[in-house]
Amino acid sequence: MRGIGSAAALAALLPASAFGAAAGMSEQVRLGAKAQTEAGALVMLPGISQDWAMAMAVIRRSLSPKFVMDFAEASNVKALQAAVDRLQARKVKKIVVVPMLLSSHSAEMDENRYLFGVREFPSAAYLGGAHAHSGYSLVRRVKAKVPVVLTQALDDHAVFAELVAERAQAQSKDPSREAVLLVVPSSRADLANSQWTGTIQSLADKVRKATRFKSVQTAFVPEDVGQDERAKAEKTLRATARSLGDEGRVIVVPLSLSRGPERRLRKVFEGLFLRFDGKPALPDKKVARWVEDSLEKGKKLPNMRTYTKDLAPPAPPRSSLKRPSLGTPVRSGSALDPRAGLQKPPAEPPADAGTADEEAQEPANAAPAAEPSGSPEAP
Template sequence: MKPGILIISHGSRDGAWVRIVEEAVSGLPLCEEIPVAVSFLELVEGRLIQDGINKLEHGGVTDILVIPLFVSSGSTHVDEIEYALGAKAEPERETDLELFTVKARVHYGYPVDDDPDIAVMIWDKLREMSKDPARETILLVGHGSVHDGFRQRWQKGIGSLANRVREVSGVAAADYALLNPDSVRDKVEYWSGKGHDVLVAPLFLSEGYFTKVVIPRKLKGLTYRYSGKTLLPHPLLPHWIGNQVELLLRRVRGEGQAGLEQKK
């Protein structure tokens, strides 16, 4: 077995966005030397998912460890990519994404969801805005989904992550709001009504239209604190990716050993 790592993110026409993802991957702490390809779902010509697959397979990789670099398992992209890679038989929702050409075995990992490293990253981005934790609420704002099943996964993951952020930060409360279905303004008004200072944290990988325009527009006229700082860049993200890789490696090698035992 020769493993390779395929890290998949959404993609952007903004070259700075692409470089931020690449820089996070460049610091990947691995216990052994494994080839790595960074690919994007769309918008980055020559760096799409099929390009990443081809690069790894041309290097002799037999098992591709896929890390979906998305913030929630409630993302429809996470589901359609898993299907298009052949890691699941059918998508949960109709997709235009065509099946990729893959010869290697594919082992699909997990998105961010409520990982403890991510909670630390969020607090690091907010720490300088905190003045009186005993009367503050941190409000995580994520994209969300209007689709049944996906929406519930968004709610479960970001709700659990909010609890982790509260534990790490020591603030009075932590909560979440989604853009789809929209609950952002209601949540800020609710916590402000309880006498809390609200620190709004965008749960996005990098800055863009949603963090710069959509969220501030929804909160116009309200009292809150918002830095607009997203998860990246942050030195802990390579650590998170490294953990996902090690988990997949243990799973793959465990399956391989079990197969050998059955042949005996």
């Protein structure tokens, strides 16, 4: 739902007391000057929706005694700037930004590093796609008068692994005879990044160890490709699920962070004997534990805001990006330093730049199974 991620849109979804200045001053601010806190919390959301609004309301109630809370859509510089301004108006001494994103090594994470001055140049891979800032030579940064810390994304954090494991276990009958397939929305740039794929594989390994499933595998579905290439990727994904099904029951868990991709996945898996509840991995109210852990660690870190000048993105890479085979686990080391990606890109900037549910009981030519509660309708 990128494009509606404004403060007004989120304020309309959250309770009146949940969104700072956009919906009235917080309880801490109303207590007076003594309510100043050492750190303010800015949670960056992957999108704006009713589901996320409800999850954020739970997080606010849980953490507001410790932190002044605010929320904004990731990569939306206008919404992020408004959130920073609100937190500064509440006299916070530091802002800890918590990115509710899948990986610390994604192109979108690099773009948010740039926006908060942690990275020198904008992400050419991210800006070159659907999120390009057309018509602008410079990409504006978020301005702040206080220190800023940007924490890690979800990655393979123990809380996220626990949530994914619970999603799989809810559909399980005999883990020792079942395979879990984590379907991961991705971009071409992310798939070419071994740290990104390595983090996803590390998450899969943690889920397997916690659940004793026969296997936990990953499959990547690129979202920034043409229709023909997307169809080819989905065909490979279906073949992967069918192959796993030859050895036992298959449970599909999409690692999407908002509703949308599941509807298309239902069609991909139509007619296969597998379990798929048609729900995204997040939002989930339990993610408040991850947010709190990120904030507690982040408030102890020094200022990460190094760059303040607005710059233009470097030229997109000329060579085509190689992608791993869909459905094939990719093992790699995972360096989850939130400062990752700070290296100057090789290109110099311009000189003047400043669900098939219940095991899909019936095959494709039979009557469709009943839709799971709360999941999108099948196409």
